[in-house]
Amino acid sequence: MFIVTIDQRGSRVHGDKVDELLASSPVRELTPDRAGVVRAFERTVGDEVQAVLDDARVVVDLVLDIARRGGWSIGIGAGDVDEPLPESTRAGSGAAFILARTAVEAAKSRTRTVALAVRGADDGAGRDAEAVLVLAAATAARRSAAGWEVIDALAPGSARQEDVAATLGISQQAVSQRLRTALHDEELAARSAAARLLDLAQG
Numbered sequence: 001m002f003i004v005t006i007d008q009r010g011s012r013v014h015g016d017k018v019d020e021l022l023a024s025s026p027v028r029e030l031t032p033d034r035a036g037v038v039r040a041f042e043r044t045v046g047d048e049v050q051a052v053l054d055d056a057r058v059v060v061d062l063v064l065d066i067a068r069r070g071g072w073s074i075g076i077g078a079g080d081v082d083e084p085l086p087e088s089t090r091a092g093s094g095a096a097f098i099l100a101r102t103a104v105e106a107a108k109s110r111t112r113t114v115a116l117a118v119r120g121a122d123d124g125a126g127r128d129a130e131a132v133l134v135l136a137a138a139t140a141a142r143r144s145a146a147g148w149e150v151i152d153a154l155a156p157g158s159a160r161q162e163d164v165a166a167t168l169g170i171s172q173q174a175v176s177q178r179l180r181t182a183l184h185d186e187e188l189a190a191r192s193a194a195a196r197l198l199d200l201a202q203g
């Protein structure tokens with residue numbers, strides 16, 4: 001199981017943005033009737049939210065989206081939870097919850113640009129997952145607006161490069177060049193690797 005804890009950074013300066021986060025995509029779409037979601041995000045304490053997920057791919061997509069936004073410290077705990085799981089994540093307990101708390105505190109203390117940490121029942125796999133996620137997020141942070149424009153247009157998964165080119169009014173060669181410069185294929189490979197490592201981190 002995966003506990004994802006997200007804590008706002010600099011809320012005293014920027015104001016509480018938790019409600020804004022909870023209403024944003026994809027956070028609001030992570031409802032319990034969606035595959036991979038055990039408990040949806042809810043405010044736990046102060047300017048912090050937490051969710052319980054059981055699909056590593058959902059975790060990866062979520063945390064990289066949050067990292068792109070900036071302004072949040074992200075902690076992922078991978079391990080067992082005490083059953084039965086209560087309806088509210090605030091009342092949850094077990095190793096994964098403790099690991100998530102350790103992870104988000106570690107993320108807060110980091111000096112690097114990506115405030116993200118993973119702690120797992122398998123500590124080595126958890127730290128390896130963290131390294132891959134941080135690298136993917138740091139790579140994405142260096143993208144140009146033009147690179148993001150193409151990647152976001154492809155995001156639904158059904159769009160073809162020629163369709164994106166037509167929509168954006170650029171050549172297909174330009175689309176391909178932007179994707180190469182943005183290291184899009186490399187990031188997709190890193191996402192898959194991170195998901196596998198998160199699965200291993202559960203022990």
